[in-house]
Amino acid sequence: MSSQVLRFADWTSPVPPVRREVLSALPETAEDNPPVLFVPGLGHGAWAFAEHWLGHTASRGFAAHSVSPRANGSLRAYVHDVVQVAAGLPRQAVLVGHGAGALVVAHALARYPARAAVLAAPVPEGWSALGAALRANPLGTLPALIGAAPRLSRKQLFSAELAEADAYRAKLERTPAAIYRQVLFATPPAAPVGDPPTLVVGSPDDRVVPRKALDRTAARFGGAPLLFPGMAHDLMLDTNWREPIDAILDWLTKELAG
16 A cells, blocks of 8 residues: 555645645534545635535434645645545544545545545546536636636536535635646546545536546446536536535445445
8 A cells, every 4th residue: 555655746846735725513512424525626625615514414323524735736735735635534534525636535545545536527537527517607618628717607516406506616716727737637536545435426417527537437346426417617616506415425325324
């Protein structure tokens, strides 16, 4: 395992230290459950899970945490931060990544022996991601073809009936083009350490992640995606946010019992 966890770049070019933003919600009574670490995607911060999922997860008996991406970082640095935060938790953690955060989690699994993992609306790698974005939001995606970062539209991220959509979109931070390119053309993640159970969840109506991409990602982990029709890309902020997180926690409870 040491050959996977320790890598050449870690000591020849270490990731600079940074003060990480971690938001947490703890259950009222101590439970014999692993902590859950939520990892947001590009443009989002820990706040995106603090809106609903952190508190709900704590109410189900799991200590819940979310880590924000470091400013002006890199995909490698974000993976490093997730591994460091997870390693600092008192028990072996469950990693839950959303969007590009799911890609970060997939890479972190090769370095951290997670208890389990969930990839929510995981963005595909390579040109398939760019093609899907061009079809859904051509004007916002065209800048990516000339080296700039894309601009995701309101309808790509949120359901039409979500009253808070404009307020949430105002919280999004512009992703540097360099980081977007790193995500878009990331190398496939190495095999997870310890082969943790992994669940893929998403929506067939997601305007960022195509249904075929969900199928491919789930097949990589030997299963099929758990789908929530009618929901937009930002599952954790949707009007029906309870459905996916309850399904995730139900799955996790069964995995822990097994």
